[in-house]
Amino acid sequence: MTLPKGELLHPLTIRIWHWVHAIAIVLLVLTGLQLRFPDFITWFGTFKRAVNIHNIFGFIVLFDYALWFFFYALKRQLIKQYVPAPEDFTIGMPTQSAYYFGRIFFGDPAPFEPTPGAKFNSLQKTTYFGIMFVLVPLQIVTGVLLWDLKRFHPLIEALGGVRAIDAFHIIIAYIVTAFLVVHIYLSTLGHTFFAHFMAMIVGYEGKEARHKKASS
Amino acid sequence: MALVADKKRGASIAHPFFTIRLLFLAFFPLFVWTGVAFSVENEACLKCHGTRDILKMSREERLKMVIPAPGKQEVKKGKLTLYVDDERFRSTVHRELQCVDCHTDIEALPHPQRMGMVNCAQCHEEIVGQYDKSKHAKVSHRLCFECHNPHATTSFKELSQQERIGICLQCHKKDGHQWLPQQKLHFRYLECTVCHSPEAVKGLFFQLTAQGKDGKRFNLPYRQLEDFTRGYNGDVAKAIDRNGNGVVEVHEINRFIAKLKEQGVQSPRLEEKVLVLRPYHNFTDEVKQIKDCTMCHVSGAPFYSQVMLRLPERTGGVRTVKMDKAIIGKIPPIPSKDSYFATVHGQNRVECIDCHADLTILRAGEGFEVKGLKTPVCEHCHKDELAEYEGSLHAQVSEQICFSCHDPHSSVPFEELSVEQRQAICTKCHHPELGHDWLPQKELHFKALECAMCHAPQAEKGIVFYLQRVGREGKAERLGYSEIAKLLDLERPDLGKLLDRDKNGFLEDREVLSFLKSLGGKEQRDKVELGVRVLVLKPSHNYTDMGTKAKDCSLCHSSRAAFYKKLIMEIPEQGGGIRTLPLDKSILVGIHPIPVTSDFYLLGESKIAKRDISDILFLVRKIGYKWLDVIGIIFILGGLGFVGLHGLVRILTLRMRKKRKNKQG
Numbered sequence: 081m082t083l084p085k086g087e088l089l090h091p092l093t094i095r096i097w098h099w100v101h102a103i104a105i106v107l108l109v110l111t112g113l114q115l116r117f118p119d120f121i122t123w124f125g126t127f128k129r130a131v132n133i134h135n136i137f138g139f140i141v142l143f144d145y146a147l148w149f150f151f152y153a154l155k156r157q158l159i160k161q162y163v164p165a166p167e168d169f170t171i172g173m174p175t176q177s178a179y180y181f182g183r184i185f186f187g188d189p190a191p192f193e194p195t196p197g198a199k200f201n202s203l204q205k206t207t208y209f210g211i212m213f214v215l216v217p218l219q220i221v222t223g224v225l226l227w228d229l230k231r232f233h234p235l236i237e238a239l240g241g242v243r244a245i246d247a248f249h250i251i252i253a254y255i256v257t258a259f260l261v262v263h264i265y266l267s268t269l270g271h272t273f274f275a276h277f278m279a280m281i282v283g284y285e286g287k288e289a290r291h292k293k294a295s296s
Numbered sequence: 297m298a299l300v301a302d303k304k305r306g307a308s309i310a311h312p313f314f315t316i317r318l319l320f321l322a323f324f325p326l327f328v329w330t331g332v333a334f335s336v337e338n339e340a341c342l343k344c345h346g347t348r349d350i351l352k353m354s355r356e357e358r359l360k361m362v363i364p365a366p367g368k369q370e371v372k373k374g375k376l377t378l379y380v381d382d383e384r385f386r387s388t389v390h391r392e393l394q395c396v397d398c399h400t401d402i403e404a405l406p407h408p409q410r411m412g413m414v415n416c417a418q419c420h421e422e423i424v425g426q427y428d429k430s431k432h433a434k435v436s437h438r439l440c441f442e443c444h445n446p447h448a449t450t451s452f453k454e455l456s457q458q459e460r461i462g463i464c465l466q467c468h469k470k471d472g473h474q475w476l477p478q479q480k481l482h483f484r485y486l487e488c489t490v491c492h493s494p495e496a497v498k499g500l501f502f503q504l505t506a507q508g509k510d511g512k513r514f515n516l517p518y519r520q521l522e523d524f525t526r527g528y529n530g531d532v533a534k535a536i537d538r539n540g541n542g543v544v545e546v547h548e549i550n551r552f553i554a555k556l557k558e559q560g561v562q563s564p565r566l567e568e569k570v571l572v573l574r575p576y577h578n579f580t581d582e583v584k585q586i587k588d589c590t591m592c593h594v595s596g597a598p599f600y601s602q603v604m605l606r607l608p609e610r611t612g613g614v615r616t617v618k619m620d621k622a623i624i625g626k627i628p629p630i631p632s633k634d635s636y637f638a639t640v641h642g643q644n645r646v647e648c649i650d651c652h653a654d655l656t657i658l659r660a661g662e663g664f665e666v667k668g669l670k671t672p673v674c675e676h677c678h679k680d681e682l683a684e685y686e687g688s689l690h691a692q693v694s695e696q697i698c699f700s701c702h703d704p705h706s707s708v709p710f711e712e713l714s715v716e717q718r719q720a721i722c723t724k725c726h727h728p729e730l731g732h733d734w735l736p737q738k739e740l741h742f743k744a745l746e747c748a749m750c751h752a753p754q755a756e757k758g759i760v761f762y763l764q765r766v767g768r769e770g771k772a773e774r775l776g777y778s779e780i781a782k783l784l785d786l787e788r789p790d791l792g793k794l795l796d797r798d799k800n801g802f803l804e805d806r807e808v809l810s811f812l813k814s815l816g817g818k819e820q821r822d823k824v825e826l827g828v829r830v831l832v833l834k835p836s837h838n839y840t841d842m843g844t845k846a847k848d849c850s851l852c853h854s855s856r857a858a859f860y861k862k863l864i865m866e867i868p869e870q871g872g873g874i875r876t877l878p879l880d881k882s883i884l885v886g887i888h889p890i891p892v893t894s895d896f897y898l899l900g901e902s903k904i905a906k907r908d909i910s911d912i913l914f915l916v917r918k919i920g921y922k923w924l925d926v927i928g929i930i931f932i933l934g935g936l937g938f939v940g941l942h943g944l945v946r947i948l949t950l951r952m953r954k955k956r957k958n959k960q961g
Binding site: 116180184185186187243246247250251253254255257258259260261262265 | 921924925927928929931932934935936938939942943945946949952953956957
């Protein structure tokens with residue numbers, strides 16, 4: 081397997097998008113916790129303040145999502161990068177699962193190496209598809225609806241009422257939070273502990289590691 | 297005794313003037329000497345009065361024997377005769393006296409034809425004083441000896457009930473008692489002055505009786521008790537009062553009666569009478585006063601303060617010994633008016649005539665003869681119960697009627713009866729040991745359950761909770777209102793409000809638990825916990841016997857047992873009442889931080905049942921949208937769990953990977 085040295089894995093736009101997205105999501109989770117458990121959590125002062133912060137970062141995510149969507153759409157990579165193919169389910173996912181739950185502990189090499197054209201392994205692809213194409217859009221839509229109940233009243237009623245909208249918003253929030261935990265952990269499973277982490281900052285995976293890998 | 301007479305005479309001389317009194321004192325020894333010289337001995341009197349011949353003599357013959365006193369009026373002498381039975385006199389209470397002690401007019405023989413009246417007040421001053429003020433004296437002008445024969449009377453203590461009644465019956469008839477219910481019984485147990493002498497001191501007297509060959513009961517004479525006094529110097533009282541404390545206790549008399557029985561005395565037992573202990577000679581026939589039944593038919597009746605046992609003595613007399621008042625509980629109680637109002641009937645204002653229909657005549661104020669009251673009419677109020685009972689096996693087989701089991705004069709509300717008291721209703725006739733051999737854990741069942749729990753399948757059953765204190769020895773004691781108030785350190789707390797904090801009229805388990813916590817909060821030596829009993833809440837009078845039904849253990853030992861349908865908490869109220877509130881069943885099943893019911897386990901409550909599934913579904917629906925948080929938190933915990941576990945294995949296998957890398961390297 082050869083990887084052209086110095087090839088950019090994460091373009092700058094994507095890196096900026098990622099970190100804006102990351103900060104916004106973390107703040108949404110934290111403010112969201114205060115909104116959900118106002119009896120226990122008062123990190124952001126008053127409830128109203130928490131709502132305002134939550135709304136602001138909600139819209140940041142909305143625009144950030146649009147940035148991501150159009151960036152990949154214009155590059156015509158959206159489907160290629162994110163939509164799992166049948167082989168991903170038949171070969172990719174079992175192989176990747178076997179690696180994550182077993183072989184990784186023995187120091188075996190990863191069965192999949194990210195390239196700028198195919199950044200995600202089968203598991204990542206499937207998960208990110210669910211997140212970016214289903215959950216985040218749903219969360220944005222429900223979030224916007226909840227942002228101004230009066231304005232969207234007819235639509236909310238048509239969708240089953242505030243309770244149903246809220247239920248979706250909450251359960252997705254929990255899933256996204258759980259994903260966040262796993263996501264951060266999985267980012268440590270690169271060649272080195274900080275390899276993936278660094279890649280998202282500088283755009284490249286560790287040179288030395290890649291070199292070693294290429295030679296082996 | 298002559299001295300007494302002389303003193304009197306001396307006194308009458310000396311009384312008017314001081315100087316004469318002085319003279320009297322100076323010559324006193326002389327008077328004494330002359331007194332002795334002129335004294336008349338009883339033998340001298342009895343020479344004439346001690347023989348029946350004096351009764352046969354004519355007036356003229358008798359006049360020759362005395363110093364005539366013409367013009368002097370004859371003194372009333374009532375039923376007394378000139379004849380005095382010496383032998384009888386010697387057995388009287390006056391036996392120590394000389395004739396001239398009373399007949400003070402006699403200085404020498406022959407005595408004058410007419411003499412002054414005997415002054416009984418010489419000795420009986422107090423009694424004469426009482427009598428003189430009485431209506432009896434004003435109306436009848438009777439003198440002492442017209443009722444009491446001083447030549448024949450024994451000590452009042454030794455007079456039997458019949459002898460005492462006999463004194464009054466000399467003049468009075470028993471007429472005028474028609475108004476009195478249970479006349480015969482009253483005459484059998486009382487003497488006249490119990491009612492007619494309100495100020496006399498009365499007592500409850502017991503006597504040892506036995507059944508004669510003719511079937512009649514009689515007082516056991518000394519002769520029949522003599523055998524039992526061996527080693528006690530022939531003293532019956534000592535033979536009974538073995539601990540010698542001067543009071544006959546219940547166990548002592550029971551022991552003695554048992555001994556009598558062993559020795560073949562026919563059905564010996566105590567029979568009680570209400571008698572006068574110290575008479576008071578002011579008699580009344582005031583109907584108002586006497587017809588007040590509450591003079592006796594109250595628990596505080598005067599005769600209950602003196603409880604005595606009358607025993608025959610070797611000398612032929614009677615001795616009274618004090619008796620332990622506890623014996624009162626051993627005799628059938630007199631329907632008592634004051635305690636009646638505390639009964640469930642009294643509280644519901646049921647009057648005597650409501651049940652004793654034949655007493656209506658009494659109310660109308662007409663005289664009537666009650667030869668024994670007719671059967672009371674329970675069905676006026678207890679129609680349903682009676683109808684249910686009449687159709688039952690119990691009624692068909694035993695033919696018992698209501699009051700064979702229930703005493704309407706002392707009945708307390710059913711809910712206030714303890715398990716033991718409820719059992720006692722049945723064990724009057726039924727022996728609990730019989731027919732229960734099949735029952736596993738028999739003792740435990742008997743301790744915890746009342747009979748009707750199994751034998752009245754249609755009765756409404758429930759589980760009753762109450763607060764109890766458990767001592768260090770494990771003895772549980774039910775807590776009353778004042779004790780709980782003390783534990784709470786509050787004055788007049790409303791326990792119902794304190795328990796049912798959300799005021800919904802239903803006690804959730806957490807409400808009860810937090811209340812218990814507040815009771816045991818301060819340093820308590822004893823543990824306060826929730827007592828619990830399975831009880832019949834609403835009885836059914838349709839009883840079953842062999843109980844093919846009762847023998848089905850799963851009637852109780854399963855979660856479908858009837859008593860789980862009703863759980864109530866009994867809360868004591870200020871003033872002695874009890875308030876009940878329904879209670880959540882979960883108190884029996886829940887795992888609570890404080891022991892709630894340490895001695896209660898029915899086998900039914902902790903088993904899962906069909907109903908529980910619907911309960912669980914209900915709970916799921918009740919939690920509703922909060923499930924989102926529960927599921928969400930599970931997601932997050934799942935994520936963290938994966939991360940933690942994966943990371944741990946990574947750390948543990950770190951060394952292995954390093955080795956492999958080195959090898960490859």
